[in-house]
Amino acid sequence: MQDVAIQPALSAIPASNRVQRLALTMWRHRWLYLLLIPPMLYYLIFRYIPIYNAQIAFKDFFALKGVEGSPWVGLQHFETFFKSFYFNELIINTIVFSAAKLVLGLPIAIILALAIHESRFLFFRSIVQTVTYLPHFLSWVIMLGLLLALLSPSSGMINEVIKAMGGQPISFLTSPAWFRQVVVLSDIWKETGWSTILYLAALLSVNPELYEAAEVDGASRWRRIWHISLPSIIPVVVLVTLLRLGNILDGGFSQIWVLYSVPVYSVGDIIDTWVYRSGVLDFQFSLATAVGLFKGVIGLILIVVANHIAKRVAQQSLF
Amino acid sequence: MFRSSREDWGFQFLINGFLLIVLILILIPLWRVIMTSLTPLDVYMRGGTPLIQMPWEWSFAAYDQMLTHPSFPRATLNSIIITVCGTALSLFLTVPLAYALSSRTLPGRKIIIALILFTFLFHVGLIPTYLLVAKTLSWTNNLLAIIVPPAVGVTNVLVMMRFFEGIPEEIKESARIDGANDLQILWGIVLPLSKPILLTIGLFYAVHYWNEFFTPILYLNDQNLQPLPVLLRNILIGQNFSEYVDYDVSRAASIESLKSAAVLLTMLPMVLVYPWIQRYFTKGTLLGGVKE
Numbered sequence: 001m002q003d004v005a006i007q008p009a010l011s012a013i014p015a016s017n018r019v020q021r022l023a024l025t026m027w028r029h030r031w032l033y034l035l036l037i038p039p040m041l042y043y044l045i046f047r048y049i050p051i052y053n054a055q056i057a058f059k060d061f062f063a064l065k066g067v068e069g070s071p072w073v074g075l076q077h078f079e080t081f082f083k084s085f086y087f088n089e090l091i092i093n094t095i096v097f098s099a100a101k102l103v104l105g106l107p108i109a110i111i112l113a114l115a116i117h118e119s120r121f122l123f124f125r126s127i128v129q130t131v132t133y134l135p136h137f138l139s140w141v142i143m144l145g146l147l148l149a150l151l152s153p154s155s156g157m158i159n160e161v162i163k164a165m166g167g168q169p170i171s172f173l174t175s176p177a178w179f180r181q182v183v184v185l186s187d188i189w190k191e192t193g194w195s196t197i198l199y200l201a202a203l204l205s206v207n208p209e210l211y212e213a214a215e216v217d218g219a220s221r222w223r224r225i226w227h228i229s230l231p232s233i234i235p236v237v238v239l240v241t242l243l244r245l246g247n248i249l250d251g252g253f254s255q256i257w258v259l260y261s262v263p264v265y266s267v268g269d270i271i272d273t274w275v276y277r278s279g280v281l282d283f284q285f286s287l288a289t290a291v292g293l294f295k296g297v298i299g300l301i302l303i304v305v306a307n308h309i310a311k312r313v314a315q316q317s318l319f
Numbered sequence: 320m321f322r323s324s325r326e327d328w329g330f331q332f333l334i335n336g337f338l339l340i341v342l343i344l345i346l347i348p349l350w351r352v353i354m355t356s357l358t359p360l361d362v363y364m365r366g367g368t369p370l371i372q373m374p375w376e377w378s379f380a381a382y383d384q385m386l387t388h389p390s391f392p393r394a395t396l397n398s399i400i401i402t403v404c405g406t407a408l409s410l411f412l413t414v415p416l417a418y419a420l421s422s423r424t425l426p427g428r429k430i431i432i433a434l435i436l437f438t439f440l441f442h443v444g445l446i447p448t449y450l451l452v453a454k455t456l457s458w459t460n461n462l463l464a465i466i467v468p469p470a471v472g473v474t475n476v477l478v479m480m481r482f483f484e485g486i487p488e489e490i491k492e493s494a495r496i497d498g499a500n501d502l503q504i505l506w507g508i509v510l511p512l513s514k515p516i517l518l519t520i521g522l523f524y525a526v527h528y529w530n531e532f533f534t535p536i537l538y539l540n541d542q543n544l545q546p547l548p549v550l551l552r553n554i555l556i557g558q559n560f561s562e563y564v565d566y567d568v569s570r571a572a573s574i575e576s577l578k579s580a581a582v583l584l585t586m587l588p589m590v591l592v593y594p595w596i597q598r599y600f601t602k603g604t605l606l607g608g609v610k611e
Contacts, residue, residue, distance in 0.1 A: 022426060025426055029424070029425050029426070029501070031502045032418075032419040032422055032501050035415035035416075035418060035419045035502070035505070036415065036416065036419045038411070038412055039413075039415060042412050042470060043434065043435065043438065043471070046448070046451070046467065046468050047438040048438070049447075049451050050447035050450075050451055051438075051441070051443055052447075053443075053446075053447035053448075053450050054443040054444075056446075056450075063454065112338075112341060115337050115338050115341075118330070118331075119331070119334050119338060124335065124338070125338070127342070128338045128341065128342050131342055131345050132342070133597065134345075134590070134593060135345065137526050137530075137593060137596070139529075139530030139548055140532075141530075141532050141548040141555070142530075142551070142586055144552070144555055145352065145555050145578060145579070145582030145585075146349070146351075146352060146582065148555060148578070149348055149355060149579060149582075150347075150351065155355075155367055155368070155575050157347075157351050157368075160367060189344070189348075221327065221330045222330075254533055257533065258552070276445055279445065279449065280445070280449060280537065285446055285450065288444070288445075288446045289443070289444060289446040289447060291444070292442075292444020292445060292446055292447075293443055293444065295442075296441055296442045296443050296444060297441075299440075300440055300441045303440050
């Protein structure tokens, strides 16, 4: 209704007048436009030129001919990818990793957040928070060092326990039977503590009077968690889950890239690691770009849909 | 009354017991690495890393061997250059962008935000950027390839923008009446009020640059340019071990001690700044952290 009322009012002002007014507003903000020049140049060069370069997914890229000069080949590279034997493997591996990290990591994070929230020993609680947040800030190369200290067949702690009990050492990182477990569990070890922060923020925003009222009514601790704490974090849980589903084609590039090796390609290779190998190492620039673009388009669709659902279900949105 | 407090004790026992287990699970690998790095060679040869190593038995030979080889100081210097220049550039681009976009009356604001968000949601993968950096710009073996391309993080811009939006308009307006322009307001009024957010976002950028290991391997062939995480990876994977460490069978540390010492030395700056990052956690930055 308001729009209808405003429209005629706007058009009642003479066009030259509106242009003048806009020009005046822009002139008033001239210093802000000056500030915008460097970051806009950055975005143009480092974010939009790559999108322009992505056209080589539809071309046969030759380095000498450049991005513009290379001949168009249509959807040939996409067809190659869809019909290839590694298509299923890459998609399955990628989704297995992101789904397993979500399904196992989310409940652990919720339980940890509830436990931290309920603990009455404040000093101990802050130690737990400090220590469990720390791994988030460690790079995957450092994680490799920590994992080798536990899993190395010759000197790893877990293998020493296995040997002490009379078993054969397991080479976890190069064994196809174990690689996926190592990836998922190490990701949970690294990120669970950090992910509790959001749930803790939601728990802190609960009105304390609710807990007091429940206590007066004789509700047990468990019932208070079930009926007050848990419902208060559900919007955040929904939001995080949708966001993670939107990013389901991200299996965790830097993690896999550091941890994997030829023997575990069949269970560990994901879309991004394959793009790296075929593009940078095998010089199949166009094919690798096509695969990357395929992932990007699906990812864009998924995240927009996820955001739409989040808005409707949890009244929250990402953007 | 009595009943409820007894129930409470049982409950607290359970909850804190669970937290203690989580704490131990996080600390085990770190403990193991610390102990391995300090185990003297003769103890190690007899039975590997012991569970606990008494302080009077500690051997710092592994650290000594790491620090005396030229590759470690060189990699540290490269890491410092990348981290300092990268963080400075990141803030130099993020602050003006966030400040300009925090002005709700700026014509074109929505278009710019949409253009930025689009790059956040739509990725075309590694190769198009690789072609730009390695071929078009020819930044191979140039630290710019590590520093410039990842300089602006969308979530950091949005978090900082929200912070700037929270600064009362009246403060800026009164400065404007006194004849100050937007640049002067940003420098003289807004930035001094924004120290916590600048520190938080700056530390997030610094952590990112310090941890970066993939782009150095992608763009730098010259070993002399490699930062610490790449050196650590080479040491851990153990190809041409003696190229990176002063390793000699007759010397005082085992290979495992050297690897552990390398892990801890790479971690050290992170662990030192970490309490500062934690101190400035705010709700806004937390929300941003999740999206990464």
